Amino acid sequence: MKRPEPVQVVKTRRDAMLANLAGAVPYIGFLGVEFDRRGDELTAVLPYKPALIGNPALPAIHGGVTASFLEITAVIELSWSILWSDLEAGRIDPEATDVLPRMPKTIDFTVDYLRSGLPRDAYARARINRSGRRYASVHVEAWQDNRSKLFAQATGHFVMPPAPDAG
């Protein structure tokens, strides 16, 4: 039987994969979205900055920022789940962290604005409700200070990228 790898090696590799995935998408850097990882669970973090404001009078975060943050969270969650299963199944080289990720394509995305986004950090988690070979349905929830008081949620449908062996 194969000896399990040291935990630090596994963690470092997973973190590098995640950093490569998020780092490959310029718009994620533009907004400043970061990802926390616990095992395979991701939490997206949007640190507040003044450029994210949509209503200076309130002030409130732009609805487009909220929509973008939720869509980024959904797309990364899906890409991450693809990477994770590819890695676990030995379909990809764990050391090849410089390969551009295959991104799912958004079909539709519906955002439900529950309360105004305050000028503070925001967090989001996505749940893949269904993921088939071609299509996926993902739900995302976002909150700020209080996990039980969501400020926005969204549902989106996506076309999955073709598997690497399909060309």
Next chain:
Amino acid sequence: MTPADRTKIARQFIEAIPFSKALEMTLEDIGEGRAVITMPYSEALIGDPRSGVIHGGAVSALMDTCGGAAVMSHPEAPIATATIDLRIDYMRAATPGQSIRAEASCYHVTRAVAFVRATAWDEDRENPVATATGAFTFQRAKP
């Protein structure tokens, strides 16, 4: 106030919104519950690094801003608006390098709600990149 004055004030207002400014949005036309806003292509907005196609979220931000502008220009003159919900359908990838133009129309208002439809195109005006439908709050001035 002439329509030209109104457009100028609306343009200054929209283009002063920090996030709209960050995306370099330009208000092209506004009035009677209708707004047209363009957003130039930028490598900072890329969502798919393999193709260079901009992120859906940036298109959502354009649609949301354009929808809000359409509501604010409604003849019944609301004092404020906020998005209640917005659904975007992505018909195709926007061509990398081309700017995106969104047109929104606030086609119905009730006492408290405005209903909006929007469409976005790149330079190919025959085939929309995305369409959106949304509900916005319609806050009237206190009588």
